[in-house]
Amino acid sequence: MKSSQEFFQQFVLLYRSFEHHLNDVLNDYGLYRAQWSILHYLAKNESATLVELAHYLRVEKPTITRTITRLENIGYLSHVPGKDRREKRVEMSESGATLYVEVRKAVDLLEEGILSGISVEQQQETTRIMKQMHHHLISKEQPL
């Protein structure tokens, strides 16, 4: 079998298993994957507009709107006023930030468990390769 086939077969299986376990962790806190990915972004980037999130996560705007609405309803987000009144800029609220650090611990535990036995060098090398692959995919979408 082609090494590319083996690669992606393993890649997909691993992703599905990972998503499964991640969901188990998140559900303990009443969260879902899509919500978590937004909180994660806001933890690393302070604030974001919906379009920014849509681009980053590579989903359409209505998908983001819905997830944001849910996070707002729970009270994990707050608005950041800006001068462009079309856009809606959000950041984590205090309770959102509090929850994030808590869940982050549990997710770190899961992730580090999965990576146990794999050296930091190998992790970084693999991350680098994945970035390269991601870049190949992005450049296919050029006509944005």
Added chain:
Amino acid sequence: MKSSQEFFQQFVLLYRSFEHHLNDVLNDYGLYRAQWSILHYLAKNESATLVELAHYLRVEKPTITRTITRLENIGYLSHVPGKDRREKRVEMSESGATLYVEVRKAVDLLEEGILSGISVEQQQETTRIMKQMHHHLISKEQPL
């Protein structure tokens, strides 16, 4: 940021981009990801029962039932009679197999494009690492 966090952030982003492009390819043939993963399994394993597929893909039985039903309706699967009359063993029909080789070409093209510039050795090493990670996840689920 922890290297595990960077790893999984990249991992998830890459997966989502990949799934997106894979879907684009599959849709040209009227297929979806879940259907494709079953055809892929049957291409590598000749035949399978629903439970076998559920275990491999790590989803529940009703999910498999539905996807199999769809593939049957399109005519890509046929039954393999066996002595245990509880189980339903399926394989690809002729038209399923024909479609598979066709789609396989397109998917190979996509996958090889994504992996371009990454040596076969690196691909294999990364596959090995992913297998190791997958194994960590599986062993967490021991009580099966």
Added chain:
DNA sequence: ATTTGATAGTTACCTAAGCTAACTATTAGC
């Protein structure tokens, strides 16, 4: 041989999370 328990699959139903199409409200460019 019969009963009991496990296993394979199905049915019905719920939910998350993606999508498109069509819309409003702003802003930017000419």
Added chain:
DNA sequence: GCTAATAGTTAGCTTAGGTAACTATCAAAT
């Protein structure tokens, strides 16, 4: 100022996952 483009929303569809409860068949123990 008018027109284009951009940000976001609403409505509605679909895939694909999940549980709970069920039937049919088989295996094992008594």
